[in-house]
Amino acid sequence: MMRFSHTALAALASASLWSPVLCTQVWPDARTDRLEWLLYEQLGGYGSPGIAFFVHDCVGIGNETQGVNFGAEWLRNAYHDMSTADTIAGTGGLDGSIIYELDRAENVGHAFLETRDSFSGLVTTRSSLADLYALGAVFAVGACSNGSMILPLRAGRIDAREAGPSGVPEPQQDLATHTASFARQGFNATEMIELVACGHTIGGVHGIDFPEIVPFVSNGDPDDEHTSTFDTTTRFFENKVATEFISNTTKNPLVSGANVTTRSDERIFNSDGRVTMRKLAESNDYFTSRCSTLLERMLNTVSKEVVLTEPIDYYPVKPRAAQVDINANGTMTFSGVIRVEDALLTSPNTQVRLHFVPRNGSQCSDATPCSVTNGISGNFEHATCVYTKCPATFSFFEYSLVVSSEQGASSFMVEIVDGDTGASVIHDNNGNGFPTGESLQPQYKLSTQETFLIPGPDNTFESKQQLNLTVAVLNAEQFTNVTAIFYEHKIPGINTGGWTTESVELTLSRKVEGTNFTFYTTSYSRMFNDPIGAHPFDLVATGPGR
Template identity: 40%
Template sequence: MARASSSWAVLLLAFVINTNRAAATYTWPNPDIDLLESIFYQHNGFRQFGLAFGVSPCNNMANTLETGRDDSAEWFRTAYHDMATADVESGIGGIDASIGFETERTENKGKAFNESVGFFLAFQSSRSSMADVIALAAALTVGSCSNGEVIVPFRGGRQDALEAGPTGVPQPEEDLDSHTAAFARQGFNVSEMIGLVACGHTIGGVHGENFPEIVDVVDDMDNQASRQNFDESFDNFDNSVATQFVANTSQNPLAFGRNETTRSDFRIFNADGGDLIRRMAESQRFFWDTCATLLERMLNTVPKGVQLTDVIEPIAVKPNNLFITVNSNGTQTVSGEVRIMEDGATSTNREVLIHLRGRDNEDVPSSPIAAQTGEGYECLSYYNNMPNFTTYHFTTTVSTAVGVSSFDVQIKDENSDVTNTNGGQGFPWQDALLVQPAESCTSRESIDTRSNNTVKAVAAVRDDMEFELVQLVVPKPVNMIGTYAVRFEEAAVDMKKVKTLGNSGYSLYEASFSFLVIAVGPMKTFDLVAKGPKGTIENNFTRWADVGSC
């Protein structure tokens, strides 16, 4: 117990160091959180990201080739096993995606880890680490399986390990002293160990194909993984695992299984004389609140030196897909989207107006621009207590002599009229270095188990900026031995001027870059960077999916 108490104090200190930033009002853009916010909150519909789909409903399974398995339990297990080797006193380990390198260990049996990381790869990018995606997936799992009763606050900023970490995931056959020591190393005392195990074992079960010494292997086409569930509501994040244990009616194979040696849940739940598990059984709300607290701490356990962001809240008004196409006749076609979080006050005659400013910080002649929406522009949550969004799109034409510098978003409803000024500075929008979406394109060619990926970027560059260097910068994904996750290496290619765009005051620059990656690879993006005597301009994080195909 002394070690548990000491570790708990260290974890509290680490938690404060890693998460306690001064709360700040959100200002767009924020590269640390913008993408993670979209992945976490945009569930189903327009501009959905799709990660939440994997656990919605709770018994969903992306791998439909084998029955008796659920993504929800496997994603949660992946997050815990990634964290479980942490040593909070030394600052080693935590959620860092090292689990991808550790799947051959006997402490990480089963297909869950490789298949989960393989699924998560589509959401990994230069702004969303695999470790962050693992934590996101666990938070989405709990939200979906509790129908929004447990929303684990999510922070970003985790960093990916480049190699395996230490061993040390608790195993069912270990005795109570070993488990107590392992959880103390992770930063959890005895009571917290009991709570975390109960929270983790309220969904899913034990698979006989991985643990035949614990549960029987069955010949059942509806249960090919030979799963024996932890409780009767295995696809619902509720306190049944506790109520059935206390009532002595549990089917939990780790509590009352045929192998007494592997009854780890029985030993853990009784480690305090059965007090906490009884309280979790008596109150569903107490169970949920306990889990929310413990799971937030679990997901925020990170290696020493990693600085997590503030809690990522849904953003009320958020621009997206902003593009300016320069025309040879001296005009710019300005287009974009604004995602608005619904608050229940939307009227049928809502107006969304874009107040667009030129380089002189004055409204352009066509301002305000009426943004439009319609059927199919909603993005809805899969479960309760999460936001819904509506996207409004706009387009206008501006003289290149006037240009663009920023905009405000005015929302007029029946009983309200609010203008969002992004903290008073407007939503910034530079027009010196512009991706030309209609002329830029990407391609992918399959070569055995790999794919050759090519991006052709075309940029309109304002001549009066006198840039001396214009570059295409690609976060190149690099496969690593032993994991499905990738690391990113920044590759820069000089862009060449290909023509002047009439009397527009702009010239077109072009460059291409290719790389090989196993299978389809992660989320792909590119940046533009221009440097000259008047300064450096960046146009960052254009997703390959937002330009056409070559």
């Protein structure tokens, strides 16, 4: 089902309609919050899509006998997307352009389509496909190393709107061509050897895609990829690709395959007299260290106009699914979920309390006392990783608090109380409090979606969906316009390539009796021609000096 989702509201929450104390991070952060959710709530969690499960055990569940390795596919996809970069000119890089380049001989295989389809449903105005491709590579390396290699993830990549130049290295090309290609990408001759070894420690060559490299006789099984692996431990990210090369026991088809022309790894690995490959073979720690460095650089190779964020760290305490409902009896309800790092839950009986700061006070005091929830327990969900060495795991606490609309709440703090000792710690979002965003809030309980069938060409019918949206505005007299900005995909069905926008002005509906809130409404219709993902909207209120 198609759905609309509200993604702005100071990035307070990404909600869908239809469908430790010393932490220096401040929530919310519109550039990173959605990726932080995907990166650290890999399995379980509150509404997690569980995309990382596809690379569970590196190869992915159900792929053991088919020659398919999702971890290798996701890493290869990121490299192919990046590898047409020109770092001198500052163009290309990891930008999602590969979705327009799948008809090229340098991008053979259905793995790229599979990867696109795995991630395209997660594209929003807060998470580009290029960022998601980087996320996939981080998941792949983490899963295939069982968490011993966690690549830092930065956000901010911009999706390309058209194909980039060709230039992905191909097995039949000579050493000079490969060296020049990697130099254009920003890697010297030694780094070329290392990066190829890093990329070829998992996965292999699929005969169904490269029969000239891996000849095969069909066995009648359409799921058999006839894969020849790069080393003997295809699901583990370690230096076997180097040790087996140095010991001359490798079965890597790009080293010892019958087709001499396509022995690209042999030419590259031997290009400096095996000096680099010997170093990689001597120490697995050295191998993984070099791979971590080079793969991170690969993911951060972007065009010159892109400004990446700092590496995304997790919030020890983070609000989720926050919602504010304006009630008819002069009250308002704050509800949502608080995600807490398990390391902060010091006993099984630990409880969480929320202290809501009234809107006319900057902090809780005798004059402006906070409204406090009862102790919340339950931990109804749990989030963890697909690999053993997980940076953090999390528990979740649901809350709901009714307060006077006159009092309201501009922010809240989270108190974690040890159930055994009674000791408590306050988490205040690095001194900022966690903002509620009460001044401009969609009212989901008062909003609806309708679906219509309208006549189409040749006696057919097409689906049209309409969102009937109600928004609550605090002190509406301060504003002259309340607008909803709706985003649509430029390329329906692919879910990337940028967005088109349509601004719709909301109409004043009525003042909510006994409160300082006013309801505004609008309706927005669109044809149901894009079944992938959510269709986000932002809310903006403007007025004199605002």
